[in-house]
Amino acid sequence: MRFSVYQESHIGGRKVNQDRMGYSFTRDSILLLLADGMGGHIMGEMAAAIAMQTIGNLFQQQAHPMIGRPERFMEDSFLAAHQEIHRYRAINNLPETPRTTIVACLIQNGYAYWAHCGDSRLYWMRQGQILLRTKDHSRLETLIAQGKVDPAERHTHPDRNKLFNCLGAPNAPIVELSRRAVLQPGDLLLLCSDGLWSVLPDHMLAQRLHDHTIVRAVPELIRSAVDIAGKQSDNVTALAMMWEGDDRMDNSTIISTNTLPIGSVTTTIQAPVDAEMEVTDGDVFNDAEIEKAIAEIRNAIHKSSRITSKN
Template sequence: MRFSVYQESHIGGRKVNQDRMGYSFTRDVILLLLADGMGGHIMGEMAATIAMQTIGNLFQQQAHPMIGRPERFLEDSFFAAHQEIHRYRELHNLPETPRTTVVACLIQNGHAYWAHCGDSRLYWMRQGQILLRTKDHSRLETLIAQGKVDPSERHTHPDRNKLFNCLGAPNAPIVELSRRATLQAGDLLFLCSDGLWSVLPDHMLAQRLNDHTIVRAVPELIRSAVDIAGKQSDNVTALAMMWEGDDRLEDPSIISTNTLPIGSITTTIQAPAPGEQDNVEADAFNEAEIEKAIAEIRNAIHKSSRITTKP
């Protein structure tokens, strides 16, 4: 596999950056991951961190060298992260459970698979055109789909920050899975938090990422979003990967996994810091416990969802 990748985050006008992002890869599979802790509830940054660590650890356990069932992995790892966030609340006797949105993407054998809960987005772009993007799990998007609200109101409607799906809520998360996407050389996968897409229109994202390398475009987009939002800016985070396939053209900015030792994993997803080991303990990933938790969550997944608000 050959690809280029770049990630960056800015705290914006907030006191705490509750966004988290990262990627991991082996010789044969890539994981892209972004989480946005929900500031309308306590310790959103912890929920985002737990989601990153849980999904990242499960990836490292199962990517040998590829993920056997990508869609199942994404669904199961989201449920496991949801369970871990609830376990954190119980361990620390918190008055409520921290919450986070999350979007993740797996790339292997020239195909991409992604999943999301909430309003952190993934865009699939080709030659400056958006082929697909995730649909926000928000009250506003539901109203737009029902024809009750015009799409032009996305940035001004009073319900634009009301979500009905996330990790950490009392009800089970609804993991929305993509169809398998066949990548071509030059295709771009772009993950971002609402601090970016709520300020910059989709056509601007596509144009900037098409006109410049991701190493230049991502910082420019983040800087533009922060400047436009000003003191009211949310945390702004983005992670972009350009797929180069298996082409052998030399370019120092392109990562080639062909030279990685078999069984090795490269990652930017941070492990638990000292003193935080109880957040994601090793025994939390016992397969029997995960399967039991997933079964319980699946039994509840069709229950009505509670709407929750992000600031």
């Protein structure tokens, strides 16, 4: 496999960055992950970190060097993360469960599979055009689909931040799975939080990523979103990958996995440690403290949904 990847996050105008992103890859499989902790509930950054590390750890356990059943992996790992967030709440006797949106993409054998809960998005682009993007699990998108709200109201409608699907809600999430996508060399996959897509229009995202390398385009898009939103800016996070397939191209930014041994994993998702940290009112968590909060993974499979406010 040959690909380029770049990720960046900005705190915006918030006191805490509740977004998390990262990727892992073996010789034959890549996992891209992005989570956006929900600020309308306590400790969203903790929910995002738990989700990232739970799903990332499962990938490292099962990708030898590929995931056997990609769709099943997506669903099971999301539900495992949901259960782990609830276990964290129970251990620490919190008044409510932290919550997060999540989007993930798994790439192997030239195919991409993605899944999401909430309004963190994935865009699949080719030659400056958006082939597909995920549909937000929001009250507003439901109203638009029903023809009750004009799509032009996406950025101003009062229900734009009301989500009916996330990890950490009282009921288990609905994991929306994509169809299998056949990637071509030059295809782009962008995962981003609503701090980016709610400020910049889709055509700008596609055009900027088409005109520039991802290493240049992603920071420019993030800066643009923060500048436009100003002091009210949400956390802004993006993770982009350009697929090169197996073509031989002389480019120092391209990662080639062909020489990686079976069993090796490269990751920017920090591995969990076995610790159960107690929390007290008013705690603010840094990345080191978040690392201490992750414990053994326990699976749970349920299906339901609930309206919940994100901000």
